[in-house]
Amino acid sequence: MTTPTSYQADIRPLFTQRDIHAMMKAFDLASYGDVKAHAAVIFDRIRGIGGAVMPPPPPRGEGPWPQSRIDLFGKWMADGCPP
Structure with missing residues (x-):
């Protein structure tokens, strides 16, 4: 059985301060609510779909x-984007 993912333990550590600063105009990668709300867009962009990677x-x-x-982020989404 696989362990469920969480934003705090698994996803938040993937984003560097540089990433957070660079994306601040679009959404806040340090915010669970923003990442959850934009998860599909973020998932596409980390895979290079819909614009620059x-x-x-x-x-x-x-x-x-x-x-x-990328697979971990996809699993987090499949798990329902838990905090």
Whole structure:
């Protein structure tokens, strides 16, 4: 049996301060409510769908997430976006 994910333990640590600052005009990645409300858009962007991949490659960002992080975000969404 797999362990359910949570925003606080699993998702929030994935976002760096640089990510949070860069996305502040669109939504607050440090806010559970904002990430939950925009989860589908964030999921698309971390997969490079609907625009440039998030986070952007250096020097603007730290580069795209590895597949394991993308899968974790997808699992969090499938688990119902628990806090």
